[in-house]
Structure formats: C-alpha cells, structure tokens
Amino acid sequence: MTDARIIDGKAVAASVRDEISSRAAGLLDAQGIRPGLAVVLVGEDPASQVYVRNKDRTAEACGFNSIKHTLDAATPEADVLALVETLNNDPAVHGILVQLPLPKHIDESKVLRLIKPEKDVDGFHPVNVGLLTTGERDHALVPCTPAGSLVLLKRTLGDTLSGQNAVVVGRSNIVGKPMASLLLQESCTVTVAHSRTRDLPDVVRAADIVVAAVGRPEMIRGDWIKPGATVIDVGINRVPAPDLGEGKNRLIGDVAFDEAVQHAGAITPVPGGVGPMTIAMLMANTLTAARRQLGLPEETPLF
Numbered sequence: 418m419t420d421a422r423i424i425d426g427k428a429v430a431a432s433v434r435d436e437i438s439s440r441a442a443g444l445l446d447a448q449g450i451r452p453g454l455a456v457v458l459v460g461e462d463p464a465s466q467v468y469v470r471n472k473d474r475t476a477e478a479c480g481f482n483s484i485k486h487t488l489d490a491a492t493p494e495a496d497v498l499a500l501v502e503t504l505n506n507d508p509a510v511h512g513i514l515v516q517l518p519l520p521k522h523i524d525e526s527k528v529l530r531l532i533k534p535e536k537d538v539d540g541f542h543p544v545n546v547g548l549l550t551t552g553e554r555d556h557a558l559v560p561c562t563p564a565g566s567l568v569l570l571k572r573t574l575g576d577t578l579s580g581q582n583a584v585v586v587g588r589s590n591i592v593g594k595p596m597a598s599l600l601l602q603e604s605c606t607v608t609v610a611h612s613r614t615r616d617l618p619d620v621v622r623a624a625d626i627v628v629a630a631v632g633r634p635e636m637i638r639g640d641w642i643k644p645g646a647t648v649i650d651v652g653i654n655r656v657p658a659p660d661l662g663e664g665k666n667r668l669i670g671d672v673a674f675d676e677a678v679q680h681a682g683a684i685t686p687v688p689g690g691v692g693p694m695t696i697a698m699l700m701a702n703t704l705t706a707a708r709r710q711l712g713l714p715e716e717t718p719l720f
C-alpha cells in the first residue's frame with residue numbers, strides 16, 4: 418500500500434491564525450477593541466514555560482493583548498483564586514487560561530469552576546462541558562485540542578463525518594471526553610477506549626477515524642490501523658534521544674508513526690500535527706469570547 422497522506426497541522430494552523438488575525442483587525446477597526454487573553458502559569462515547569470511563551474507570542478501575532486501572570490510554585494491556592502477573580506472582573510480580559518497541571522496543593526477543579534464560563538477559553542468549565550454534550554456547541558467554548566483535531570479531520574475528509582466509526586483512545590476531560598462529544602455531534606459512531614478496554618487492538622481495527630490521546634509513547638501500533646483510516650495523534654511525549662546527543666530529547670506521539678503511515682489513509686505527525694492547532698484554536702476561542710462579551714454577532718464557525 419502507498420504511504421498515508423501526512424496531515425500538515427502547521428499549515429492548517431497558519432491558515433486559522435491568518436483568519437483570526439484578519440477578524441481581529443476587523444474588530445479593532447469597528448470597535449477599537451483588541452481581544453485580551455490572560456494566561457496564568459503557576460510554577461516553573463520547563464515544558465509549561467515553553468507552551469505559555471508560545472501562546473503569548475501567537476496572541477501578539479494575532480493582534481491580541483496578551484497578559485501573562487507567572488506565579489511562584491508555592492503560591493497559596495487562595496492567591497490563585499483571587500487572581501482569577503480579578504481577571505473575571507477585568508473588562509479588558511476576554512479569555513482566561515490557567516495552565517495545567519497546577520501544583521499539587523491547588524485544587525484544579527476549584528480554580529476551573531471559578532473562571533467565568535464566558536471567559537473560559539479552554540472550555541473546561543462545567544457550563545461549557547454541558548453545552549458541548551447537550552449539542553449546543555455553538556453557544557459553548559470548545560476545548561482547543563479536540564476543536565483543532567476536528568478541523569484537521571474535516572480538512573482531510575470533508576465536512577461530513579456522518580456514519581464513520583470513530584475510536585477515541587483516552588478518556589481525559591481535556592481531550593478524550595470532549596473529542597467524543599464533538600464526534601458524536603457529527604453523527605459518528607463513537608467508541609471511547611482506555612487503559613481498561615479489552616482487546617484494544619481489535620477495537621482500533623474497526624475505526625475509520627482514530628484519535629489517540631492516551632499519553633503513552635507509540636502505544637498504538639501500525640497493524641492496529643484499518644487500511645485507509647484517518648489517524649489523529651494527540652500525544653506529545655518527550656523521550657530521550659541519545660542519537661541526537663547526550664541529554665537530548667525528541668517529541669513522539671501516542672501512535673507508532675513509521676508503522677501506522679504504511680496502513681493509514683492520512684495521519685498527523687508529531688510535532689507539526691495537533692499541537693499547533695491547539696494554539697490556533699485558543700486564539701479562535703479568545704476572539705469568540707471577546708465578541709460575545711461585546712454583544713456582537715457570531716462569525717462563521719471554523720469547524
């Protein structure tokens with residue numbers, strides 16, 4: 418079989434960012450307002466610092482105001498809650514993102530529940546989760562990674578996913594569950610598989626669409642992929658790469674790419690697949706949030 422088409426997440430993300438930049442320029446023209454994104458980072462996790470810097474830079478590039486709050490790892494929970502409350506009440510802040518994971522002494526769910534749903538650009542607040550699962554996606558803010566994955570699927574397969582067998586591997590609140598909700602809304606037949614699923618290879622073999630979000634490097638093997646299936650690899654695993662030099666790492670996905678590329682019809686690479694889409698969709702959510710807070714009409718959805 419010929420190798421799969423490689424889905425270029427970097428290129429699609431660039432086109433989404435261009436669209437959002439031009440819509441933001443329109444908003445600035447018409448209302449004199451820039452979307453404001455506040456990113457809160459607690460602690461010094463190096464990977465988180467890279468992501469936060471990237472979000473900050475992309476927001477600026479889209480013409481947004483980006484406000485970064487970096488707090489010491491030992492910051493008391495009450496101080497984090499107080500910051501969220503301040504951002505909730507700041508009219509220049511349209512989107513709030515609290516970088517996860519938070520240090521262990523902070524109750525993540527408590528922080529997320531305090532964010533005003535209309536500013537919750539991660540889409541993690543129970544109100545947004547509820548709107549997504551009840552099929553009111555157009556009134557919600559949808560989690561960025563699943564939204565970006567759906568954009569890639571539609572650019573690959575066309576807008577109609579109806580009747581496709583979709584297998585989501587992973588059941589996290591951040592990716593697996595919202596991805597399943599989105600695919601169900603698109604009329605896919607959705608299976609959510611996880612670490613306790615029996616005969617996982619056979620479950621995946623039935624899939625026309627595979628979304629891998631387990632967080633285990635290269636767990637999904639090539640011979641699990643139905644010939645011609647579309648594979649979206651959400652995994653971002655940093656593993657040692659001694660071949661690149663001592664102490665060097667490389668990023669690999671949850672799918673064994675070199676194997677799967679020989680079976681799939683189309684597949685996302687890591688890096689350069691879902692990752693860049695996550696950040697692009699964060700910009701889209703921030704603009705959507707700003708327009709709603711200003712009482713302006715919805716723009717054409719990107720997916």
Ligand SMILES: Nc1nc(=O)c2c([nH]1)NC[C@@H]1CN(c3ccc(C(=O)N[C@@H](CCC(=O)O)C(=O)O)cc3)C=[N+]21
Binds near residue numbers: 467668687690
């Ligand atoms: N509240 C919250 N919201 C998040 O959306 C969130 C979070 N917390 N915590 C951490 C994860 C991780 N995440 C990524 C975003 C972009 C890339 C990305 O752009 N990856 C590049 C490679 C970047 C690199 O080289 O490290 C790529 O895949 O091509 C990766 C990971 C967002 N997260």
